[in-house]
Amino acid sequence: MIELILVGKIVKTHGVNGELLLKLEPGKAPANTKEPVFLEFDGIQVPFFIHSSRNTTPVDWYVIFDDYQSLSLAEKLLGRAVSIPGTNLAAISDADPTEELIGYKVRDINFGYVGILKFIQQGMQDLMIIENDGREILVPFVEDFIMEIDDEDKQIVIETPDGLLDMNR
Numbered sequence: 001m002i003e004l005i006l007v008g009k010i011v012k013t014h015g016v017n018g019e020l021l022l023k024l025e026p027g028k029a030p031a032n033t034k035e036p037v038f039l040e041f042d043g044i045q046v047p048f049f050i051h052s053s054r055n056t057t058p059v060d061w062y063v064i065f066d067d068y069q070s071l072s073l074a075e076k077l078l079g080r081a082v083s084i085p086g087t088n089l090a091a092i093s094d095a096d097p098t099e100e101l102i103g104y105k106v107r108d109i110n111f112g113y114v115g116i117l118k119f120i121q122q123g124m125q126d127l128m129i130i131e132n133d134g135r136e137i138l139v140p141f142v143e144d145f146i147m148e149i150d151d152e153d154k155q156i157v158i159e160t161p162d163g164l165l166d167m168n169r
Contacts, residue, residue, distance in 0.1 A: 004038055004045060004083040011078070014062055018074040022061040022082055029058070031090040039080040057119040057129070101149065101156065106130050106139070109147060109159045114139070117156060128156075137165065 008024035030037065036047035049066040056062070068074050099120075106114040106128065115132030126141040139145065139160060148157040 003086040005086050005089055006081055006083050007037075007089075008059075008061075008082045010039070010080045010082060013071060013074050013078065016071045018064050018069040018071060019062050020064070020074050020077060022063050024059045024061055026059055029055075029061070029090045030084045030088050032088055035085065035088045038083045039077060040083070041080070045083060056121070103154065104149075105153075105155045107155060107157050108165065109157060111160070111165055114158070114165065139164065 005028065006025070007028040007030070008022050010020050011023045012021045013019065014021055033050045033053050036049050038045040039048055040046075048068075051064045051066045051069065053061055053063045065074075065077070068077065101117055102119065104117045106117055108114050113132075115130040115135075115137055117128055118131045118136070119129040120141050121127045121129055128139045128141045130137040130139060139158060145158045145160055146156065147159050149155075150157065
């Protein structure tokens with residue numbers, strides 16, 4: 001018998017191609033998306049294979065399941081609990097030091113209040129994802145733009161080039 005671990009829940013559809021938002025519990029994610037995830041139907045765990053996936057934050061994963069690549073089919077999966085085999089649980093390394101910045105206010109020296117830091121997307125170019133009135137504002141998380149990180153006031157002071165913040169509006 002495979003030990004299944006509850007990792008999240010399908011909370012909404014996204015687009016018309018069957019993409020779903022899977023809200024993961026912090027620190028719980030599949031290590032291998034080629035292995036099935038299990039959705040609960042009337043107490044029975046049913047395996048689903050991921051056709052494609054992308055994550056925008058560690059807890060927000062957008063997935064499309066094999067054979068559910070339309071909005072009408074995907075809607076049937078809303079609200080379902082998602083579990084994975086314990087053997088497929090991603091090993092969580094030491095905490096990322098940038099995680100402590102989540103929730104900080106972001107203020108630009110020239111333009112004032114930008115928003116609240118929601119997430120730092122890491123990759124070839126680290127990006128701050130800042131939320132302001134339901135909009136996401138993307139700003140490169142680079143030394144040239146960061147003027148100050150004030151832990152006492154929980155604030156990040158940035159200086160961005162003219163036009164960068166306007167690109168997100």
